[in-house]
Amino acid sequence: MxxxxxxxxxxxxxxxxxxxxxxxxxxxxxxxxxxxxxxxxxxxxxxxxxxxxxxxxxxxxxxxxxxxxxxxxxxxxxxxxxxxxxxxxxxxxxxxxxxxxxxxxxxxxxxxxxxxxxxxxxxxxxxxxxxxxxxxxxxxxxxxxxxxxxxxxxxxxxxxxxxxxxxxxxxxxxxxxxxxxxxxxxxxxxxxxxxxxxxxxxxxxxxxxxxxxxxxxxxxxxxxxxxxxxxxxxxxxxxxxxxxxxxxxxxxxxxxxxxxxxxxxxxxxxxxxxxxxxxxxxxxxxxxxxxETLPLRMERHCSNARAVAGFLRDHPKVAWVSYPSLPGQPGEETANRYVPNGAGAIFTVALKGGQQAALDFITGLDLISHLVNIGEIKSLAIHPATTTHRQLRDEERAAAFVGPETVRLSIGLESVEDLIADVAQSLAKLP
CATH class of the missing domain: 3.40.640.10 (Type I PLP-dependent aspartate aminotransferase-like (Major domain))
Known part of the structure; x- marks a missing residue:
């Protein structure tokens, strides 16, 4: 042998x-x-x-x-x-x-x-x-x-x-x-x-x-x-x-x-x-x-992120979503070549109401935590323009897709129905 x-x-x-x-x-x-x-x-x-x-x-x-x-x-x-x-x-x-x-x-x-x-x-x-x-x-x-x-x-x-x-x-x-x-x-x-x-x-x-x-x-x-x-x-x-x-x-x-x-x-x-x-x-x-659980977790991270991103993309209070595994998104071809099972758990979403809407959206979340980390089993949200990317110049933030209207989401392993319900109720509170 x-x-x-x-x-x-x-x-x-x-x-x-x-x-x-x-x-x-x-x-x-x-x-x-x-x-x-x-x-x-x-x-x-x-x-x-x-x-x-x-x-x-x-x-x-x-x-x-x-x-x-x-x-x-x-x-x-x-x-x-x-x-x-x-x-x-x-x-x-x-x-x-x-x-x-x-x-x-x-x-x-x-x-x-x-x-x-x-x-x-x-x-x-x-x-x-x-x-x-x-x-x-x-x-x-x-x-x-x-x-x-x-x-x-x-x-x-x-x-x-x-x-x-x-x-x-x-x-x-x-x-x-x-x-x-x-x-x-x-x-x-x-x-x-x-x-x-x-x-x-x-x-x-x-x-x-x-x-x-x-x-x-x-x-x-x-x-x-x-x-x-x-x-x-x-x-x-x-x-x-x-x-x-x-x-x-x-x-x-x-x-x-x-x-x-x-x-x-x-x-x-x-x-x-x-x-x-x-x-x-x-x-x-x-x-x-x-x-030890990385392969299993990444499968769930990707499937949950795709579902939440898809819901947000179609919501009337959302300007755009940056998640290339969604059909018709910029970079879709590259994403399908390198990550056919999903482009991870992190993406940005822009609110039509601008910076105040982005901040209010984060505040209105109940299940998703307002926290600066990413890649956790729990879902997280942050406003990059005033936190993680605050030191960047305006043109650098624009290039990174983190304008004042933008929220970064890190989607975790919760039941996807609960995540979508949390996002939906927070969006519903926006004017």
Whole structure:
């Protein structure tokens, strides 16, 4: 009988089993939570070897912890990555990717439609550290190619755009990235690997806010960075943290010693050992538990979102709905190609009565909570123009489909009839 090959298992099976197994010491079937900040070394030589990257092992939980490592292995398996690095938040994940790829004076191409927190971070990195984003005019591959300059070091986009729900042509953008020898970075938070696995479409780096669909419960904060392991870092002639010697690690060159996990290794050395945004083992454990039901939850999220979006689209007090899985919606063809079972659970809806109607609609909801998170089992609503995207300029909010009349909905797992009834009663109270 051939040896057991976890990579040959189906997605739902890997969501339950990948990265974990019965505990060797106790036989416990659930992943143990290793609440410890440090680990005892077997010898002086082992301690020195681990700190010099001559050997693998646990030393201090800021850099790695057995519970966190289990989550990293699972998400890497679900995304089809060679390695993953878990961090304290999705915002930390985006930050570490940027700082590992670039140094002062470098530039990158970024989608014009991104989560407001990512856009705010990019603006701060530009003004304080001279890392310049060149934003695309639209979402087509041609838009991304037109923004590339000689200083460009990466292309950054989201698989499903927060908050408008547009689905990105990842394969087309990946082809642009390959032509120019650039890594493609994809934020896959809104899709989760249950809907889209960007590496299969050509992405080189995938990030998540694990606070959303991966954990699903709305109880934890976390982020993760996945390394596809196939970008030719050494051949690029760029990326000093990956291709130049590290004096504090005895001249280690990451791309030479870790050719298949170069980016993940550089992220761990610089991001976790130097900057320090490590993930709590309890948060890792709760996220591992959440991933076990991810495939089932995403099916229900998508079916509920399609039904609620369809109801809103046909309501007389609604100006428009941005959910590309609805027939006749902009981006429908791309959505059907990448997410035939539904474009996730997040979308925006614009009220004909303007900003006051949008605010009153949120206030009038009973079942759907007024809450800033997304991707939870509970349905949520927020007014992006005055919260998550308030720091954007007017033209940037318009490009992101978050004008003053717009509400972002994150549709959960409740009975769809109850969700529609809640939306209907709140709309009925509007003038």
């Amino acid at each position: 051939p040896p057991f090959d976890p990579s040959a298992l189906g997605f739902a099976t890997r969501a339950v089993h990948a990265g974990t197994g019965p505990d060797a010491a106790t036989g416990a079937r659930a992943q143990p939570i290793y609440f410890t900040n440090g680990f005892v070394f077997e010898s002086n030589e082992q301690a020195a070897d681990i700190f010099a990257m001559r050997a693998t092992g646990f030393s201090y939980s800021r850099g790695s912890n057995p519970t966190v490592a289990a989550l990293e292995r699972r998400v890497a398996s679900l995304e089809g990555a060679k390695a993953a690095v878990a961090v304290s938040s999705g915002q930390s994940a985006v930050l570490l990717v940027m700082l590992t790829l670039m140094q002062s004076g470098d530039a990158y191409v970024a989608s014009s439609r991104l989560f407001g927190g990512s856009l705010g971070l990019m603006r701060r990195l530009e003004t304080r550290y001279d890392l310049t984003p060149h934003f695309t005019r639209g979402l087509t591959p041609e838009d991304f190619e037109a923004a590339i300059t000689p200083k460009t070091r990466a292309i950054v986009c989201e698989s499903i755009v927060n908050p408008c729900g547009a689905v990105t042509d990842l394969a087309g953008i990946a082809a642009v990235a390959r032509r120019h020898g650039l890594p493609l970075v994809v934020d896959n938070t809104l899709a989760s690997p249950a809907l889209i696995r960007p590496i299969e479409h050509g992405a080189d780096i995938v990030v998540h806010s694990t606070s959303k669909f991966l954990s699903g419960s709305g109880t934890v904060i976390g982020g993760i960075i996945c390394d596809a392991g196939r970008f030719d870092w050494k051949g690029s002639g760029r990326y000093n943290l990956i291709n130049e010697p590290w004096p504090d690690y005895d001249g280690l060159v990451v791309s030479e010693k870790f050719p298949e996990t170069s980016f993940a290794t550089a992220c761990r050395l610089f991001g976790l050992r130097d900057l320090g945004p490590g993930l709590s083992p309890m948060n890792a454990f709760l996220t591992l538990t959440g991933t």
